[in-house]
Amino acid sequence: MKKAVVLFSGGLDSTTCLALANAQGFAVHALSFDYSQRHAAEIEAARKLAGLMGTAAHLVLKLPLGTIGGSALTSELAVPKDREAQEMASGIPVTYVPARNTVFLSLALAWAEVLGAPDIFIGVNALDYSGYPDCRPRFIAAFQAMANLAIKEAVEGHLSIKIHTPLMAMTKAEIIKTGLELGVDYSLTHSCYDPGPGGLACGHCDSCLLRKKGFAEAGVGDPTHYQD
């Protein structure tokens, strides 16, 4: 069985991405990060889902992104609520975490090299998303090119890194339908940026709004427990 490293937050997108890697026959090595995010509830979701979905390994690494700061997700800055779709599309919000996917993919690359696994999966999406620059196809292509110049195993010709982005061109509704066909239990995934007590989703941040819209457009009941 070919091994793959799958970036896995425990959210809706990365859980679907993991299910797709599973379905493609990869031995999934899931990689999560405890990076001082205010929604640490997603790490517990990731642990539970990794166990249930039959991953070959699950690593949760601690990263000091909170020390670097610059984001509402890792500081006291307020998370924006109830933004309209048009507003979401108009710029990059304060929930952007500086260089987050670059840092995450770099550590995935390190693990991939140690495992001898050329395949890295990331659940980025350029349609129903918050405009983050490190979710776009151009960024992913540039990262892959850089990765193949960066590591010993690639430079010596033993493996060629491929960054898989199976959700890139899907709407949130398509992602949900795909996951449901693969048996994903979305009641266990966590999307909210700013959960309340007990990890309950706020229902009003961009991530909750995109999730709600996705279930509505897919014509499927949303199994999420919201605070209100």
Next chain:
Amino acid sequence: MKKAVVLFSGGLDSTTCLALANAQGFAVHALSFDYSQRHAAEIEAARKLAGLMGTAAHLVLKLPLGTIGGSALTSELAVPKDREAQEMASGIPVTYVPARNTVFLSLALAWAEVLGAPDIFIGVNALDYSGYPDCRPRFIAAFQAMANLAIKEAVEGHLSIKIHTPLMAMTKAEIIKTGLELGVDYSLTHSCYDPGPGGLACGHCDSCLLRKKGFAEAGVGDPTHYQD
């Protein structure tokens, strides 16, 4: 004063690189990593030097590269000793740390964005080195291209990331001469991969051998305290 992020291990190369950034008039924001390296003595060297060299800030971040493994520097694998120059030039040794400079530069990129500092310095060198792929000009160019697609401030046109590698084409002797002209106290820098008790340099690993050769070729006394 323009700010710059300088990757700073406390070794001979990165200390010279920091001195050059200082001399170019940058407000130096030094970035070091505690990544489970067996030569943690270099972190203490970095702290001392950052204080003495007048940096604007010094951040020491903890990274879980030891959990990922795959290197003699972060595991129980033996560090090779007394290798000839020809052997060093013939391949990438077990002291290679998977994706290390990719991970380090990614975190430098995150901090640079938060600081609004487009300039990142790294003391890589492609002449007197151990053949690590992530020290070559092609890798640095690819990282810079990726970085400018990765972050909000670059994509929005507020800053254009430049990775400075002032040591890239210098011999170790030239690096030492340059540093001495800038007043670097090399007795405080730490190069050894496998130090003994009290952080004393082994004198036999690649890093010690390259350092010794550099001082010899520069015609300057080596101020390092070796174990034997």
